[in-house]
Amino acid sequence: MNNKVSMAVIRRLPRYYRYLGELLRNDIQKVSSKDLSEKMGLTASQIRQDFNCFGGFGQQGYGYNVEILYNEIGDILGINTIKTAIMVGAGNLGKALGNHINFEKRGFKLIGIFDVNEGVIGKVIGGITVTHANELSDFLEKNHVDMAILTAPKVETENLVDLLVSLGVKGFWNFSNMDITRQGAVFENVHLGDSLMTLRYAMNKNE
Amino acid sequence: MNNKVSMAVIRRLPRYYRYLGELLRNDIQKVSSKDLSEKMGLTASQIRQDFNCFGGFGQQGYGYNVEILYNEIGDILGINTIKTAIMVGAGNLGKALGNHINFEKRGFKLIGIFDVNEGVIGKVIGGITVTHANELSDFLEKNHVDMAILTAPKVETENLVDLLVSLGVKGFWNFSNMDITRQGAVFENVHLGDSLMTLRYAMNKNE
Numbered sequence: 001m002n003n004k005v006s007m008a009v010i011r012r013l014p015r016y017y018r019y020l021g022e023l024l025r026n027d028i029q030k031v032s033s034k035d036l037s038e039k040m041g042l043t044a045s046q047i048r049q050d051f052n053c054f055g056g057f058g059q060q061g062y063g064y065n066v067e068i069l070y071n072e073i074g075d076i077l078g079i080n081t082i083k084t085a086i087m088v089g090a091g092n093l094g095k096a097l098g099n100h101i102n103f104e105k106r107g108f109k110l111i112g113i114f115d116v117n118e119g120v121i122g123k124v125i126g127g128i129t130v131t132h133a134n135e136l137s138d139f140l141e142k143n144h145v146d147m148a149i150l151t152a153p154k155v156e157t158e159n160l161v162d163l164l165v166s167l168g169v170k171g172f173w174n175f176s177n178m179d180i181t182r183q184g185a186v187f188e189n190v191h192l193g194d195s196l197m198t199l200r201y202a203m204n205k206n207e
Numbered sequence: 208m209n210n211k212v213s214m215a216v217i218r219r220l221p222r223y224y225r226y227l228g229e230l231l232r233n234d235i236q237k238v239s240s241k242d243l244s245e246k247m248g249l250t251a252s253q254i255r256q257d258f259n260c261f262g263g264f265g266q267q268g269y270g271y272n273v274e275i276l277y278n279e280i281g282d283i284l285g286i287n288t289i290k291t292a293i294m295v296g297a298g299n300l301g302k303a304l305g306n307h308i309n310f311e312k313r314g315f316k317l318i319g320i321f322d323v324n325e326g327v328i329g330k331v332i333g334g335i336t337v338t339h340a341n342e343l344s345d346f347l348e349k350n351h352v353d354m355a356i357l358t359a360p361k362v363e364t365e366n367l368v369d370l371l372v373s374l375g376v377k378g379f380w381n382f383s384n385m386d387i388t389r390q391g392a393v394f395e396n397v398h399l400g401d402s403l404m405t406l407r408y409a410m411n412k413n414e
Contacts, residue, residue: 008215011401011405013405013408014401014404014405015398015401017404018398077404077407077408078407078411079407083407083410091303092299092302092306092307096298096299096303099299100299100300101400101403103403105400107404108407147410170413170414171407171413172406173402184413185413186406186409186410186412186413188402188403188405188409190399191221191222192304192308192397193221193308193309194221194225195395195397196310196313196380196395197220197224197284197286197313197314198217198218198220198221198395199354199379199393200285200290200315201217201220201285202395203285203353203354203378204285205393206377206378206391
């Protein structure tokens with residue numbers, strides 16, 4: 001595999017994966033780069049270029065084998081191997097993510113949810129009972145935790161990240177609206193406000 | 208302004224805007240492309256290239272004037288002019304967005320929230336009382352609505368979008384996890400699952 005695959009290509013992989021999953025569910029076994037391109041709003045040449053970053057996936061004659069391509073992209077994304085995750089913050093956003101995201105389909109298993117708010121401790125979200133955040137260190141000493149979802153208020157985030165990194169957490173799905181980085185860990189910083197501004201821009205251009 | 212600005216550049220504008228806003232709050236009046244680049248993890252040349260898409264913003268000697276640059280990027284994004292928005296779906300995600308997103312800072316004013324669930328109708332989210340979704344058409348005939356936030360269950364989304372487009376809605380912030388398009392309207396399709404898969408990929412690369 002090409003080690004210098006650009007972030008733009010990487011960010012398209014989950015989309016390819018979703019589309020191929022749809023095709024699979026509809027029992028479609030072959031797909032051409034032309035068909036994929038029409039469905040995804042990219043050019044066929046862009047799609048072939050993207051796939052070439054990973055060796056090309058051997059398109060033969062009239063197209064790609066959907067199931068093989070689906071599994072190969074899943075392997076590249078790493079989601080066929082499950083890592084453990086906890087969530088810190090069980091407010092509305094935490095509830096929404098815990099109840100509605102299918103973590104195991106994306107390579108993670110949620111094994112703990114924490115909050116400081118007594119009103120939510122003991123409640124069950126996505127099958128997991130919310131625990132008081134003062135049990136966080138204990139939990140991480142007893143359980144191997146790869147990733148943490150940050151849905152707690154912004155003020156607490158920096159200290160929380162330092163604690164979690166020191167306890168071995170290597171990945172963060174960060175909804176604090178701050179860009180966070182730490183040596184040795186990776187952060188997916190989600191900025192919903194940026195998404196909203198991008199929409200505002202697109203609406204102006206569309207007028 | 209260059210009309211062929213790439214989506215990659217557009218998606219960086221909200222980040223520039225956030226960083227410049229931080230500088231402003233810290234009373235910093237000038238910033239060089241080098242300083243900006245260090246803060247944002249881009250090269251200085253990339254930043255100058257991005258800004259050149261919009262005429263360059265006239266960097267002079269030792270840097271850009273932060274307040275002018277902030278306002279110009281805000282104007283380009285269109286967020287200095289407010290458009291009206293409604294939200295359809297007042298579950299956990301709707302509550303999270305309604306309570307925590309500062310819409311007016313991003314060019315929108317939330318003027319209505321709708322749901323079909325009697326348990327949530329009459330509740331107040333972000334200062335707005337949740338109304339039954341059967342009043343949606345009435346509301347749109349009486350109020351000019353530019354944008355709709357889709358946080359209702361997936362099954363209802365396609366029909367809902369057709370209704371809203373027919374009633375004049377031109378933009379959609381779409382959390383249904385489906386890629387939706389309609390002639391004459393723009394969609395910002397948010398896929399949190401894709402973000403999670405991107406994190407899973409990054410964690411593998413980091414091992």
